[in-house]
Amino acid sequence: MKIRMNNQSSKYVMCREWLHFSGALFIFPQTGSTSEKRIDMDFKKIAKTTIVVGGIIFIIIQFIQPNRDNPPVDSAITLQAEMNVPANIGSFLERGCKDCHSNQTAWPFYSYIAPVSWLVSHDVMEGRKNFNMSEWGKYKFNKKIQKLSGIYEAVSDRSMPLPKYIPLHPAANLSDAERDTLARWAQSQAEKMMGGAGE
Numbered sequence: 001m002k003i004r005m006n007n008q009s010s011k012y013v014m015c016r017e018w019l020h021f022s023g024a025l026f027i028f029p030q031t032g033s034t035s036e037k038r039i040d041m042d043f044k045k046i047a048k049t050t051i052v053v054g055g056i057i058f059i060i061i062q063f064i065q066p067n068r069d070n071p072p073v074d075s076a077i078t079l080q081a082e083m084n085v086p087a088n089i090g091s092f093l094e095r096g097c098k099d100c101h102s103n104q105t106a107w108p109f110y111s112y113i114a115p116v117s118w119l120v121s122h123d124v125m126e127g128r129k130n131f132n133m134s135e136w137g138k139y140k141f142n143k144k145i146q147k148l149s150g151i152y153e154a155v156s157d158r159s160m161p162l163p164k165y166i167p168l169h170p171a172a173n174l175s176d177a178e179r180d181t182l183a184r185w186a187q188s189q190a191e192k193m194m195g196g197a198g199e
């Protein structure tokens with residue numbers, strides 16, 4: 001048997017493989033034609049099948065809604081209330097951190113569209129679990145100091161705000177001077193608390 005390796009036959013092999021892979025053969029058995037003449041038609045059908053199946057999957061996953069709760073906030077125990085936060089620091093936290101580190105997340109429109117919604121929700125839930133300004137008053141003394149030095153580190157080394165968050169939230173793009181001010185404020189608060197602990 002002689003195998004012709006021209007364009008048409010390699011296209012044919014690709015087509016057959018994709019048919020098997022995509023399961024299109026199962027959905028449209030007639031696309032499994034062995035006639036090379038039908039290949040162009042088959043490709044069109046495969047493209048259509050891919051779009052239709054992809055569309056159906058996209059619609060189905062919209063029903064899998066992630067957690068987008070904003071739990072109630074007790075304004076007496078927030079970081080802002082307890083730490084006597086100056087206005088400029090408050091605005092940095094608001095612009096850069098609040099969406100992931102408080103219970104007052106402004107959920108953007110794409111947080112309603114799967115699969116992006118799952119990723120956004122995951123970041124917010126993880127962010128809150130690690131450091132939640134709305135629950136600050138529930139933290140023990142040591143945990144507060146740890147979080148304050150965490151802020152100092154994260155803001156200085158630019159790991160926070162999460163870099164992927166910044167392009168869609170330009171206001172969160174804190175300047176070097178703003179980062180410096182925020183980092184030093186957090187550090188000074190931690191030091192003040194530690195100093196106070198010995199009294």
Ligand code: HEC
Binds near residue numbers: 093099100101151162
């Ligand atoms: C887009 C969401 C998002 C934003 C915005 C964001 N963070 Fe985070 N942050 C996270 C996530 C997720 C974690 C946990 C995983 C990790 O450490 O990367 C985290 C962890 C942290 C931690 C570590 C807590 C610990 O104890 O280990 C600190 C501190 C922190 N963030 C501070 C900040 C500050 C300060 C800002 C604003 C300048 C900020 N974050 C903005 C998502 C975010």
